[in-house]
Amino acid sequence: MRKHLLYLIFGLFISLNVSASYRPEASDKLINDGPYIFIVDNELKVKWIENNVFREDYVSPDNFNEIKKKFKLLFNYDDLKQTSLLRPEYKQSYLNVDSIGIITDIHGEYHTYINLLKAAGIIDKNLNWKFGKGHLVVLGDIFDRGSMVTEVLWHLFGLEKQAVKAGGMVHVLLGNHEFIVLSKNLSYINKKYEKAELISNIKYYDQYSENSVLGKWLRSKPVMITINNIIFVHAGISTEMIQRNLNIEQVNRKFSNKILGKDPAMVNKDEELFFLNKDNGPLWYRGYFRDTSFCESKIDSILKFYGKDHIVVGHTVNKGIISLFNNKILGADTGMMDKHPGEMLIYKNGSFYKSLHTGKRIKL
Numbered sequence: 001m002r003k004h005l006l007y008l009i010f011g012l013f014i015s016l017n018v019s020a021s022y023r024p025e026a027s028d029k030l031i032n033d034g035p036y037i038f039i040v041d042n043e044l045k046v047k048w049i050e051n052n053v054f055r056e057d058y059v060s061p062d063n064f065n066e067i068k069k070k071f072k073l074l075f076n077y078d079d080l081k082q083t084s085l086l087r088p089e090y091k092q093s094y095l096n097v098d099s100i101g102i103i104t105d106i107h108g109e110y111h112t113y114i115n116l117l118k119a120a121g122i123i124d125k126n127l128n129w130k131f132g133k134g135h136l137v138v139l140g141d142i143f144d145r146g147s148m149v150t151e152v153l154w155h156l157f158g159l160e161k162q163a164v165k166a167g168g169m170v171h172v173l174l175g176n177h178e179f180i181v182l183s184k185n186l187s188y189i190n191k192k193y194e195k196a197e198l199i200s201n202i203k204y205y206d207q208y209s210e211n212s213v214l215g216k217w218l219r220s221k222p223v224m225i226t227i228n229n230i231i232f233v234h235a236g237i238s239t240e241m242i243q244r245n246l247n248i249e250q251v252n253r254k255f256s257n258k259i260l261g262k263d264p265a266m267v268n269k270d271e272e273l274f275f276l277n278k279d280n281g282p283l284w285y286r287g288y289f290r291d292t293s294f295c296e297s298k299i300d301s302i303l304k305f306y307g308k309d310h311i312v313v314g315h316t317v318n319k320g321i322i323s324l325f326n327n328k329i330l331g332a333d334t335g336m337m338d339k340h341p342g343e344m345l346i347y348k349n350g351s352f353y354k355s356l357h358t359g360k361r362i363k364l
Contacts, residue, residue: 033150033196035071036207036214039084047200047207054200074128074158083213088256091249092225094169097135100227100347101355104139104234104314105175107337108146108190112357114155119359120344127155129162135227136163139314140175140234140283144188145337153214172221174260175234175314176283181205182218182261210261219260222252223282230347231308235315236285236329239298242305244272251282288329289316296325303328310352312345321345321354323364330364 034048037059044059046067059067064077101122106113117123117136124130136159142152160170177188184205186193193204208215224233226248231237241251259267259277268274275281287294303309314333321343322331330352334343341357353361 031192031195031199033192035067035154036150036212037080038209038212039080039216040211044080044213047202049196049199052199071154072127073154075161079158079161080213083216086216086220088220088252089222090252090256092171092222092252093248094135094225094227097133097227098349099131099134100137100230101131101134102137102139102232102312102332102345102347103342105141105317105333105336106138106146106152107141107144107177108149108152109336109339109342110146110148110151110155112336112339112342113152115357116342116344116355119357120346120355121359123159129159129166129168131163131166131168133167135169135171137171137225137227137232137312138173139232139312139332140173141177141314142172142175143177143181145190147190147192149190149193153218157214157217171225171227171232172218173225173232173234174218174221174223174255174283178218178221179260179277179283182208182215183264185264219256223255224248224251226306226308228347229309231303231306231311233282233311233313235281235283236288236313237282237302237306237311238280238285238287239301240275240280241282242302244275246276248306251276284315286316288313288324289318289322289331296328299325299328321364323352327352327364 030051031049032051035046036048038045045056046059047056049055059080061077101120103113103116114127118125122131122136138156143149156170156172163170180188182205186204189204197204208218210216210219224231226232254273254276258273267277278284303311310327310330312330312332316331317333317335317338318331320334330345332345334340336342343357344355346353346355346361352364354364355361
């Protein structure tokens with residue numbers, strides 16, 4: 001009891017101290033951000049900003065329903081506790097999936113993301129999973145630029161739990177902006193999060209540290225997966241990758257153990273790690289859409305190496321879902337970060353469709 005009292009007093013002191021140091025202009029919007037939940041000494045602690053005031057508390061089975069309601073969370077207290085048990089799975093391959101929804105490069109545009117999931121039949125009006133045994137794939141770049149990154153992450157965290165209970169799955173892949181933030185580079189964060197740093201006196205990247213629930217969850221995620229005869233990756237697979245004989249398990253293992261969250265200067269000292277995290281690596285490659293010498297024989301060699309028929313990528317913005325070489329390459333980044341209404345890619349019983357924000361589907 002005394003420990004909890006001391007913690008609350010300390011939290012009040014921080015709130016008062018930070019409020020005194022941060023003086024918003026009259027024209028500034030009130031900042032609301034969070035929650036950020038941490039696992040500390042086998043206890044859960046929650047931190048958030050409410051109307052420019054930094055707050056923190058313990059999370060327990062007794063108060064979780066109140067927290068869940070306040071932040072409109074889709075999961076239970078036990079789901080938070082079990083996060084500490086998460087471990088990366090390096091080889092992720094799934095078969096016999098008849099329905100797949102793909103969305104990418106959300107960049108904190110929560111409302112566009114929600115609208116697209118509703119229009120595609122992935123979630124219902126209450127934002128709950130309604131895709132049954134289908135799989136939802138998020139091709140990375142949830143972070144940066146937009147102002148509602150936290151909301152997207154928590155919705156996916158909860159949707160993942162709901163999907164499993166329905167016999168489906170949510171796959172969150174890592175993009176270059178996940179790498180950027182977890183490597184403590186804040187060059188692209190929204191101004192809202194810069195103000196939140198001043199109010200909370202916590203660096204944005206520390207909200208996603210290894211002892212945070214979302215940080216632990218993200219560090220368990222892969223760079224590449226396959227479902228049926230399709231490879232999913234954020235940016236793409238270059239011919240240089242197959243020349244190095246890098247299979248999916250190796251790529252995921254190297255990113256998880258040696259690249260993600262590590263000091264970029266140390267990563268760059270290793271030639272192979274440097275390659276993986278630069279222009280021809282899976283988080284940064286743009287050759288399919290920008291290299292005029294890229295041809296069908298090159299994609300055929302890549303697909304043959306991995307034993308698959310299609311590659312689905314994000315990262316490079318196009319005006320709509322784009323198909324190259326008779327659906328051997330599908331580009332799914334349709335510019336949410338530029339405030340476009342966006343599109344989703346849908347796979348159903350062997351065919352690909354673009355799903356518009358209106359709900360209309362167009363076969364590719």
